[in-house]
Amino acid sequence: MNIIETHDLCKQYGNALRVAHLELSVPEGSVYGFLGPNGAGKSTTLKMILGLVRPTAGSIRVLGRQMNRANRLTVLRQVGSLIESPSYYGHLTGEENLRIVQTLRGVPEKNIREVLQIVRLDGQRGKKVAHYSLGMKQRLGLAAALLGYPKLLILDEPTNGLDPAGIQEMRELICSLPGRFGMTVVVSSHLLSEIDQMADHVAIIREGELVFQDSLEALHGHSSHHLALRTSNNTVARSLLAEQSVTCREEEGYLILPILPDETAARLTRFLAENRLGVVRLEERQKSLEDIFLELTGRAVSL
Ligand SMILES: Nc1ncnc2c1ncn2[C@@H]1O[C@H](COP(=O)(O)OP(=O)(O)OP(=O)(O)O)[C@@H](O)[C@H]1O
Numbered sequence: 001m002n003i004i005e006t007h008d009l010c011k012q013y014g015n016a017l018r019v020a021h022l023e024l025s026v027p028e029g030s031v032y033g034f035l036g037p038n039g040a041g042k043s044t045t046l047k048m049i050l051g052l053v054r055p056t057a058g059s060i061r062v063l064g065r066q067m068n069r070a071n072r073l074t075v076l077r078q079v080g081s082l083i084e085s086p087s088y089y090g091h092l093t094g095e096e097n098l099r100i101v102q103t104l105r106g107v108p109e110k111n112i113r114e115v116l117q118i119v120r121l122d123g124q125r126g127k128k129v130a131h132y133s134l135g136m137k138q139r140l141g142l143a144a145a146l147l148g149y150p151k152l153l154i155l156d157e158p159t160n161g162l163d164p165a166g167i168q169e170m171r172e173l174i175c176s177l178p179g180r181f182g183m184t185v186v187v188s189s190h191l192l193s194e195i196d197q198m199a200d201h202v203a204i205i206r207e208g209e210l211v212f213q214d215s216l217e218a219l220h221g222h223s224s225h226h227l228a229l230r231t232s233n234n235t236v237a238r239s240l241l242a243e244q245s246v247t248c249r250e251e252e253g254y255l256i257l258p259i260l261p262d263e264t265a266a267r268l269t270r271f272l273a274e275n276r277l278g279v280v281r282l283e284e285r286q287k288s289l290e291d292i293f294l295e296l297t298g299r300a301v302s303l
Contacts, residue, residue, distance in 0.1 A: 001064070003028045003152050003184040004049060009058035011044050011208075019044050020208040022058070026186055026201070029178050033199030033216070034188040037297055041208040042188040043083070046156050049186075050081055063151060077105075080150035082158055086141030090130030094121055094140050097129055098147065107148045115143040119173065135166030142173065153177065155187045159194060171198050192293050206297040223287045227265065228254040232278035240275055244268060259284070 004026035011019040019041040026032045036042050047053040049060055051072045060067040062075045088097050098112045116122040119139040129137065138158060145153055159167045175198055177183045189195050195202055202219050204212040212219065231237040234255055241248055246268065248255040269279045
């Protein structure tokens, strides 16, 4: 079952279609990475899913229900979110801030202690939030989102502004949520490496359009192996290889061949040598995830 499904989801600002015909499917129990360069439309999409921004066209189903005026509140009761930087009362403690959210959401008081433990802030619960570090504030935001033990958690760039240790901690926390609490987590990021370490499903958007959506495994599957061959005369080598039914293309001084068994590669290099061609280089290469991201989005990846 899919926890979120969008159909033909669009958002237009002025004359620009910033989110274009999105068909998203978020499987239950997944950590679903929503990846795209800055300005691709991630926040706008997540806000539409949460009913904070009205779609120009299309439909959204969350937890099996159509998101409309009648269903919105019922659905959102089972959804936690952290969108943009969370807001707090700096003069109140972490625990007091959570008590406000707990009262508003009408969830049991005991949840406060529990979520503080989950985000490892129980030792700091009596400290004023104004004295929290950025990482602690971000974890408090996550604690607030977790308060009602939602079935679905939506996090927009939750590691933004955190230091490497904070990023690692947030990542581990997010990964643990489906297993510990049966939650589905949607997490946006412009960092491929981050999604690669956190998600099991990935959607990639570019200028509002979906360019990839599948399992992380399938994304890795795109990073195919190939052989790169350089000879003393690539043009002649290419026609000789064609005689042997091996097709290749030329790229930056190399002939790119499909991956071949060792015996075939040895036979072909012998064949080239017999035809007075020197094999200068023969290497196995793999397209990196960064190359794939670049191909899909037309932009260099941020790591
Ligand atoms: N309220 C608005 N009015 C007009 N344009 C907007 C509005 N909100 C967002 N946009 C535009 O929509 C596009 C997508 O913005 P959005 O914030 O969704 O991108 P994003 O992928 O979340 O990027 P970032 O990581 O930089 O926040 C941008 O070009 C942005 O300028």
